[in-house]
Amino acid sequence: MASNEDSIRLEVTRYRPDGDSEPQLQEYDVPLRREWTVLDGLNHVKDEVDTTLSFRWSCRMGICGSCGMNVDGEPKLTCATFLSDYAPGPIRVEPLSNFPIIRDLVVDIDDFMQKLPKVSPWIIRDDDVTEIDGEYLQTPEELDAYKQFSMCINCMLCYAACPVYGLDPEFMGPAAIALAERYDLDSRDHGARERLDVLIEHEGVWGCTFVGECTTVCPKHVDPAGAIQRYKLKAAKENVKAFVLPRFLQ
Amino acid sequence: MTTPDVTEPRVHRPTMSTWWWTKKRSYFVFVMRELSSFFIAWFVAFLLVLVAAVGRGDAAYQDFLDWAAAPWMVAINLIAFAFLVLHVVTWFSLTPKAMDVRIRGEKAPAAVIIASQYVGLAVVSAFVLWLVTR
């Protein structure tokens, strides 16, 4: 590294499953360039300093959702988090909280991958319309109803920020519920009832205590916290109906 | 720790410390907000003592007022009132997120929903003041 160049220290979690019993911190000095993100810093380490460092990344433009890590304790997309915002450092780079650590900064996301399909995050139709019959048309207002929730990139920063998920892994969690809401609000979808059957269960929406951090950390400005509270109201209304209305009216 | 399995990679499962909520301001405010529930139950008990005293007659009512004026009672009630204020402020500010209020089809701005709740609080407070002191 050129001596006249500013540098910044990264304190990076290392965990090698074949040797370490506990994760440890390792320090690396990386060039502090104005246009460099934390991910650029990690890639510099990987290319120039220590090829054994493991982390996930792909698109470098905040859309693939694979480079989420805790940066100074806050869940962040490292490709959208600039080193200069943390100058003079050091910057603590850790794997996302609430997930098992496989190696270094790589976490096990199986739990989320198993939960996601449970809320059927796709369009469900109860008619026989296929694409051969034409497109499903939508007005701008109908698009607007769910558009915010469709921005989710499954980066799981919200799960890392959610203490309820950390304490009770049974909880369905912010992104899955926000995505259920995304399809419930879609005018082309008829699957609200299927999703309700899943989310009205105890592990569905009821564990959420509205900490609100999922919304705060979302890099795509989705509002899972709001979606969950609104879903509670929706589920409660349906439930009251199930108690008071005769079966044939439900 | 179990013995390492040759085929299964060993993953590290981090645990949350009991004091996780002291490490970040927003988590701390959250737990304090939830703790306000304890003081709301306290005020229910306090108001029930008042109702019981009123039911037992004028002397019991005067005793209640003296009891409530004792310094230690005032101290407890001050702490409890601080938590009640935290409940009011957080409850009102979270309502626009929890409810999709629409005015003529348009999504109502959060500031309007929050402000209207404070107006409601003021109206109710004025009514209760009028009812008990008229």
Added chain:
Amino acid sequence: MSTVAHPPLKRRIEPLVWLMFSGGGVMAAVFLPVLVFLFAFAFPLDWISPPDHEHLAAVVGNPLTFLFLLGMFVVLLVHSAHRFRYTLYDGLQIKSKRITAVLCYGVAAIGALAAFVVLLTAA
């Protein structure tokens, strides 16, 4: 509206408790501040001269007040129990879910019964 026949929705207790919790949160935010201000501070400390006993007894004795106060106390207690239960679980990581739930809602139920008896005796 779906045209596919679904079996009736399973009835769950969580949504009903949550509705009462929310109702209690609204009542606590709107009615408690003024009641506490008056009866915990303003009247005992003589900031405002306290209403005489006769008037208060008339207010408490009104059937409308009885119904309102009973409803308010019940939802306030459910609100407290529900939140406190999660405070124990989240804040202190007391993992015995069933015991904390039974304790919290149990105390609320006893409190609701006590409120009913106190209000009935006072009316």
